[in-house]
Amino acid sequence: MLSVSCPSCGAPVAFRSHASVMAVCEFCRTTVHKDAGAVQDLGRLSEVLEDYSPIQIGTSGKVGGRGFTVIGRIQLRYAAGMWNEWYLMYDDGGSGWLGDASGQYTVTTARPLPSGWPDFERVRVGAQYDLGAGLFTVSDRRVATCVGGQGELPFRVGDGWQARVADLRRGPAFATLDYSDGDTPVLYTGFATTLGTMQCQLLRDDEAIKASAGRYRGKVQALQCPSCGSPIGYLPGMAANLVCPACAARIDAATPQAEVLAAGERAARVPLTLTLGAVARIGNQDYHLIGAMKRLDDDGEEWTEYLLYTPRGQFFWLVETGEGWWRSEVLDEWPEPGTPAAPKVALHNIAYERTLDYPARVSWAAGAFNWKVAAGERVRVREFERGQTSLAAEMNDEELTWSRSTPVADDQVRAWFKLPAPPTAPRGKSAMSPNDLRWRFLLWMLGLNAVPLLFNFFDTVVWLAAGIFALFISFDAKKD
Incomplete structure (x- = not known):
């Protein structure tokens, strides 16, 4: 780990990863650039907006058998919302990113870029591209602006820095084509995950979040x-x-x-x-x-x-x-x-x-x-x-x-x-109209006469017709 003094306030600034090229001073927000053993003051980077993520600098976990520690963060904002990218340092010296958006997480690392990648302006949502491991479908394409940062980062970034990215998915797999540095993108691949699957430690609890934000997550x-x-x-x-x-x-x-x-x-x-x-x-x-x-x-x-x-x-x-x-x-x-x-x-x-x-x-x-x-x-x-x-x-x-x-x-x-039950129809004589009673009685009579009808057809039909006529006459008389 390399420790340097902040060019602005003199406070110690730590570089834990050899891949980190800049770090943000925790005391004065100055972005410190590490270059050939020297450090430069690149100006101040805004504080991240408190978004109540349980992740923090120092959070650790394990992905694919590799232990990691969170050492940096950039916060990105686009037209419809915002998300965090947490910079990871693996125990074996490698590095990667943990995407954090509304409680959904993805882990990615840089990979070689295959041929046939599309230009950023030609990327279309829903289109499919072969990234060397089968066809991936574009899930989103956006231009985002950096609005804050913390800790160490592998590239120079400041307020207003723009990221041009296209995200792609294939089953549980996840990929990002990052065009931020030019027309040739950097490919990051990985997968969707959860904090529980990553066995995360040193997450912020409710009290820690309340202490920094003034309210509970x-x-x-x-x-x-x-x-x-x-x-x-x-x-x-x-x-x-x-x-x-x-x-x-x-x-x-x-x-x-x-x-x-x-x-x-x-x-x-x-x-x-x-x-x-x-x-x-x-x-x-x-x-x-x-x-x-x-x-x-x-x-x-x-x-x-x-x-x-x-x-x-x-x-x-x-x-x-x-x-x-x-x-x-x-x-x-x-x-x-x-x-x-x-x-x-x-x-x-x-x-x-x-x-x-x-x-x-x-x-x-x-x-x-x-x-x-x-x-x-x-x-x-x-x-x-x-x-x-x-x-x-x-x-x-x-x-x-x-x-x-x-x-x-x-x-x-x-x-x-805990909603009340819906009202039910009232029961009793008032719940049934005269017409309902009439047709129910008619069906009862038809069923009752079905058996003798089989044995004495003519006589039964005559008496049945007379009964039905009398029934209708009586109902009409009551109605009048």
Whole structure:
């Protein structure tokens, strides 16, 4: 480990990895460049926005049998949200990256770039490219800006530095083509993972997060809408893209001062089965309903999607349709072949057939979301089914996501949210109209006469007709 003095304030700055070329002074935020034994002051780098990630500098774990330690971090922001890239130093001297976005994680390392890679401007979401290990499907393509950093990094970066990246997926595998340094990209490959799978140690607990941020991770806070002043419940750092339920203004709460992105008009009251802020007890965890939106297709069919979050888990959607309720979760492992244009896909060796292909548009939204959402946004949806399980690919020009949905009974939803049972029809004579009684009695008479009808057809039919005539006459007389 190399330790140098900060050129700005004199505080010690450590370089633990030989691959690190710069580090951020913990005391004055100066970026220190290591070059041929000398150090240079590259100016100050902004502090990262507190996003309540449990990861921190010094977190350790194991991936593929290799131990690692987190030694650096850059925070990147793009049009629809933000994410962290944690720089890893492996025990064997290698290095890699841990992507951290809304509780979903990927681990990657640099690999040789095969021939046939596309130009950044020609990369298209949903297209497939061979990266030397089979065809990968482009999941997103974006230009992001660095808004903060910590610790050591393997390249020079500062405020305003831009990353041009395209992410690709193949089953559980993950890859990134990074065009930040020019037209020839750097290839990083790896896979999706979880903190538990990585056996992470030295994660920040609730008390450590509260000490640095002033509040607990995952605790819903209230923010006054800068446009109309109405309170909005949200998760700071986790779901900071807000839509005011009162005035429909879109708000970016991921900045020191909440910014109104687009002032909306006073929103009409939209009836919802579940209310924003409601808490569901699912298993042994409390899930907060933090966002809701309505979507519709070109045929006018509408449904409602509710976003739920728990501090110890990931986001998931509860979808209310005319056919019932569905629980939908974003997939880390993609089906094969991964492209929504395929007539069939397979997940965990189970085949799903495409059944629906339609455009969907957001018609209304309110609450907090982990990406920027607004009325009018459109995606193309392709659904694949096997039994009662459905896979859905949602795609626009910037992103492709896959999710899996399973049905949830109405009684189960009511139990989760402690909702009252639906009203039942009254019982007794008043519950049945005279016509209902008439036809029920008629059916009873037909059944009663069915057996003798077989043995004495003519006589039975005569008496049956007379009885039916008398029945109708009596009912009509009572009605008058």
